[in-house]
Amino acid sequence: MVYYPRGDPGARRLLPWLLLLAAWRAGSAQLRYSVPEEAQHGTFVGRLAQDLGLPLAELVPRLFRVASRAGGDLLEVNVQNGILFVNARMDREALCGRSAECSVHLEVVVERPLQVFHVEVEVRDVNDNPPVFSRQEQRLFILESRVPDSRFPLEGASDLDVGANAELRYKLSANEYFDLDVKSNEEGTDFLKLVLKKPLDREESQEHRLVLIAIDGGRPELTGTVQLLINVLDANDNAPEFDKSIYNVRLLENAPNGTLVIQLNASDADEGINKEIVYFFSNLVLDDVRSKFIINSRTGEIRVNGELDYEDCNLYEINIDAVDRSTFPLSGHCKVIVKLLDENDNAPQLDITSRFLPVREDAPVGTVIALITVSDRDSGANGQVSCALTPDVPFRLLSTFRNYYSLVLESGLDRELVSGYGVVVTARDAGSPALRASASVWVEVADVNDNAPAFAQAEYTVFVRENNAPGCHLVTVSARDADARENARVSYSLVERRVGERLLSSYVSVHAESGRVHALQPLDREELELLRFEVSARDAGVPALGSNVTLQVFVLDENDHAPWVLPRGAGGPASEAVPVWVSRSAGAGHVVAKVRAVDADAGYNAWLSYELLAAPNANANGAAAAASGGARLPFRVGLYTGEISTTRSLDEADLARQRLLVLVKDHGEPALTATATVLLSLVDGGQAAAAAAAASSSRAGTAAAAAAAGGAAALLDVNASLIVAICAVSSLLVLTLVVWTALRCWAPAAEGACGPGQPALVCASAVGSWSCSQRRRQRVSGGEGAPKADLMAFSPGLPPGPTSTDTDNVSV
Structure with missing residues (x-):
């Protein structure tokens, strides 16, 4: 929700845009909105489509939707008007705990063409949690001999809210003996101390009951209270004292049990039994802390007694009481603050979502294949994650937002070379030693009709004797298509043309599925010695691709023509003497x-003797x-x-x-x-x-x-x-x-x-x-031109006979 300033209406109109620009520059998201927690269902968040520059008419056809469910079903978008609204109650404390920043990250996807946008919705804190004390009553034992200005630690309240809503101030119920002192350390923790204003008199009053009130800084203010029960002890004029009131200790997480955290040492100015000191956890120490640490009451050593995990809790406050052995014991107090140091004990986590598979082999470079989310529970360098892909794959990772990646196509695909890729995404943190995690995705390459059928031979040569039987098999042509399914189904056909005055299809035919070529009629070598034609192979893709192959059918001679005597006279019959x-x-x-004669046959069939x-x-x-x-x-x-x-x-x-x-x-x-x-x-x-x-x-x-x-x-x-x-x-x-x-x-x-x-x-x-x-x-x-004359020759190696040059030789 955006709050407008009072005053100039123009400023009120300009302010949302200035806030949006500032949010854009502050974060790395493409859009940033803000909404208060506990907002009701249907609360307006932002005009998402308008801010992304998407026309409303294209939202439904382009499948405008929220692809990422990192925030569950808290937010939803209306695909009719492109408005982002609250879909379910949002509890900021449940989402982000005590984190200063709390945002819900959304991935908004539109298709045709595919676009991915990252939207960050800040969940603003509202003062919905009052300050809470861990106990309903705090009991203190104070010796009556304690001098004024003596101080006694109190347990403060906690507020699940953040920011100003979690800034607490304290107020003590009116009394004449005690006052309240509040201080903050460098860690931002409040230290409450009850200050004695004037000496106590046990004979006058053995017990004092006060009320400690915690007030947060929200609007409206919320409060929490705890009862303070003060028992006044008699005698003991010297209480044990620690050399420091606060001890700061840094300890690696996952420290094994028995690891020494600190050894405390308190001193007492008394003598004898009043000088002997015993160490205890204060009754202010929570049970969770008691399960993690143990204290030696005699030596004051604090050791690890449970599993320490930085990701669960990185700071522990331990209040220690040092009590002497007097009949009326006095106690000294200190606080040990144990700050855990992060170790690289959490491997990165990978989640591959929104897989846009299979991918066509003609997909352009930059096509989004899948969306990848990485996370690491560690902090600092241990939580800084880098991602890498399996080598020698035509993909790359594109960082779109913090710990968000897109797996995109980097180079062209060819299904005929590789039909699929096993892509392994490896996440590696910057810790020492580094930890890794992997996730795999199988990217199937969808076939595109980009390969024409290819014949097994560049040219087919066939020999057939003339006067063959009609329908005889000449040859079988075969073409292979490297594509798949329908794109690889090949059919055959003749490339029709004219052979002289007749069509090619009157001579031969080809079976569409098997590629078998048959002669439809007897062939006559004297009429057609060589039949040259083409067969086409086409696949069933859309659009279809094809290729041609040339067939040469040589007609072999049969002795089906008798010799023919050439006439001697001009145009006279050969039989005329x-x-x-x-x-x-x-x-x-x-x-x-x-005598001159010729034979229409060829070879030996045309070799004449007289x-x-x-x-x-x-x-x-x-x-x-x-x-x-x-x-x-x-x-x-x-x-x-x-x-x-x-x-x-x-x-x-x-x-x-x-x-x-x-x-x-x-x-x-x-x-x-x-x-x-x-x-x-x-x-x-x-x-x-x-x-x-x-x-x-x-x-x-x-x-x-x-x-x-x-x-x-x-x-x-x-x-x-x-x-x-x-x-x-x-x-x-x-x-x-x-x-x-x-x-x-x-x-x-x-x-x-x-x-x-x-x-x-x-x-x-x-x-x-x-x-x-x-x-x-x-x-x-062999083509569309006129037939060629054929020259038949025979010349065996026999000795030559006699010749004559007489000009009276006559042909008959």
Whole structure:
């Protein structure tokens, strides 16, 4: 509660803020309030939300609450208006005892984002406890011979309040013999002494009854009383005396039993039995003190007789009486003040509260994990506590208030590396030797979808034979996700694209859960030699993460295509037999024609060989020649080149027309074949050139050349030598040009540029052949671009056969 001064209203408005600022600077709490003890339920303490700068509309959504219950349920906050109010009766003496300061520490937490505030509420003392004497009656024995101004100790009162409310003053009931003397020592303890004002007369009065009144300094004042019963003793004129009236002793707590506290020594000026002194605890000594110490009545030694604990009580006042052995004994009095020195006998205590667990692996640095409270019952350096964490953990301790810490995140977390941390908080005091205490908390790291699935291989390569069965298994892809639960559940799918004019999904499929890849249809190597595509793996996190892997499916060749004989004429069918003119003057080994064929397969399946089969000739002489044996045939065909050459010199006995049947066979299993028919016409040397020219002109479709040849024949019949000579020269020139042009256009190196349609490139030798077929292009699919032409080659290591550079070689 804040008290406003009288006077200026402006000052009254400004005063609370000045008090709040002073309290802020005085303490280390973020907010400091004050409330009197014994305040009723609902008493206003402060506008907590307003002072913390929190909008009222955000209190409920952000879970505004008091997280710490260090003060029990004494204080509560209204989450609707943010006002802190008294929830239960507060007894300052029960909370803090005789401590000069008494505060209730609160931890106020708001979330989203998380904020922790420390509020200190001072509990002000009110004068609710009257002074109390330990006994209802104090009895004193005073010798009648005691001179005026003699002093007799009295037990003072105690007040559970503090400050001005505990400042006591004393008053003695009116009488003519006694007065009261009150003094305070350096420890702040009042010493009461009853002072004799005039001599006593036992014969006049043996007993005096007085009332001692204790009055505190509160408003209103409270009082306590005790009866003083004074018995007047007769005789004994010298009382024992101590050399000091007060003895101060410092003693370590936990001193073992029997430890000497002090040895008292009193003296008496009397003689004989009146000189002998016996020591006793005064009847003012409380039972608790008697249980801690023992006195030797003969020697005056005071020793420890119980357990001394600084944290329970650090100061003991022991009143001692020294009494002589006279029939009417006299006594001397002193006080022994035993002040205990603290030892480091209490280990720190740790309490971990408000654990905000588990913590996400993407939590920002500074995130509060838990709140930690430390305490130590010792005092001074023995009660100064420092905290430390287990090394090599991504957390640190942040001191938020006296003996209050927050466990906060210091660096980033990665659940895939470490899924949890066992954090041990160690508290160590500054005593010697230091005492320690530990408390542990398991910090679980919650998974975040921060890892994409990773495939076991960077690339998958698969080989499958063409003409496979639909649905056959090609390969199983596998991806692993380092995350957990849903974030690690992987599903597979194709990365759709077009393969030529068709979609990739018409060729292959992938199972979403197992990653098994299947071919949906038979594959044709001649159409698609390499199928290159991607499979995607995605997890089930939010948002989902994914990665791709490349698959290369190589289609292996099967011998499913027979050889194909290339047509000899421009666009003519391969089965059409075109006559080849051969001069009878040709010698052995002369190449007269060449059969050209290709195979759409690859490797051994496209390796071609040529054989010469017997073909029925057009006349009987040819049949007889064929019947006479293959040794008589004047022609042969190269096994791997397809070149038809003479086996010997031609003569007049050889038939003028020869029909050769050539078998073309691949090396597949089983082998596939094709045949080609070659017609050879044997002519004399002079007629061979003309026949070849005529044939070339006929294949090229030049009717003018044929007419010129007919005209030349007519001129020969007229025997006009001059005209014959001119025509012969002209014909020779035309033939030369036509033959040169035909050879240029039909040569293997120029077919792609001059031949009509789609030519085929064929290179052959005596040991093998390789070809690139334009009739049915082999395709490789690796992207969205056009397919690439495939070059198939075979070149075994066999000795080369004979070659010829004769320009009359013709392909069929």
